[in-house]
Amino acid sequence: xxxxxxxxxxxxxxxxxxxxxxxxxxxxxxxxxxxxxxxxxxxxxxxxxxxxxxxxxxxxxxxxxxxxxxxxxxxxxxxxxxxxxxxxxxxxxxxxxxxxxxxxxxxxxxxxxxxxxxxxxxxxxxxxxxxxxxxxxxxxxxxxxxxxxxxxxxxxxxxxxxxxxxxxxxxxxxxxxxxxxxxxxxxxxxxxxxx
Ligand SMILES: C[S@@+](CC[C@H](N)C(=O)[O-])C[C@H]1O[C@@H](n2cnc3c(N)ncnc32)[C@H](O)[C@@H]1O
Numbered sequence: 001x002x003x004x005x006x007x008x009x010x011x012x013x014x015x016x017x018x019x020x021x022x023x024x025x026x027x028x029x030x031x032x033x034x035x036x037x038x039x040x041x042x043x044x045x046x047x048x049x050x051x052x053x054x055x056x057x058x059x060x061x062x063x064x065x066x067x068x069x070x071x072x073x074x075x076x077x078x079x080x081x082x083x084x085x086x087x088x089x090x091x092x093x094x095x096x097x098x099x100x101x102x103x104x105x106x107x108x109x110x111x112x113x114x115x116x117x118x119x120x121x122x123x124x125x126x127x128x129x130x131x132x133x134x135x136x137x138x139x140x141x142x143x144x145x146x147x148x149x150x151x152x153x154x155x156x157x158x159x160x161x162x163x164x165x166x167x168x169x170x171x172x173x174x175x176x177x178x179x180x181x182x183x184x185x186x187x188x189x190x191x192x193x194x195x
Pocket of ligand 1: 018019020044045046048050051066067068090092108109
């Protein structure tokens with residue numbers, strides 16, 4: 001049987017990318033197991049590595065996962081190692097296709113649209129549910145910004161992204177009905193729980 005590692009290596013050949021950090025993936029699996037979570041929503045399937053990781057390393061029963069790029073969606077659907085995953089080809093910000101609420105939502109999508117995606121995701125969260133957002137530190141992006149000679153255009157777009165991230169954090173900190181906790185693991189995650 002193909003292992004997650006094989007899956008990861010094959011996916012890298014398909015498209016070089018940064019899937020979820022192992023530390024973050026393990027944090028989420030522990031969270032699922034400790035809280036006996038049976039279903040979750042993921043926004044940003046990529047090639048399906050994170051959904052497969054959760055599916056094979058936790059007690060989750062079902063994962064709905066959104067991906068807006070057809071190539072990634074198709075790759076993930078065709079190569080998935082697990083039958084617990086429902087791959088959905090759709091921009092999460094478009095339409096209103098979800099008819100469900102989830103106790104856990106994982107956001108690993110467009111870094112420049114964290115606030116919009118988060119606000120929409122809140123509609124699909126159960127009482128006491130939790131949203132976990134990845135890449136809250138943007139370490140790789142900031143390292144590149146600090147160390148290399150980026151073009152003026154890249155510098156400007158990176159500055160814009162970093163500013164947006166700060167605005168997202170300010171927005172999260174302004175929400176009184178959520179308990180917001182930052183964790184310095186992987187590329188930084190934030191755990192937001194409904195009070
Ligand atoms: C970092 S990758 C996801 C990696 C994946 N979670 C993993 O760890 O294997 C981010 C993905 O989010 C997708 N994405 C970005 N914005 C989205 C949106 N609004 N709706 C659905 N997918 C989105 C991108 O196309 C990209 O494939």
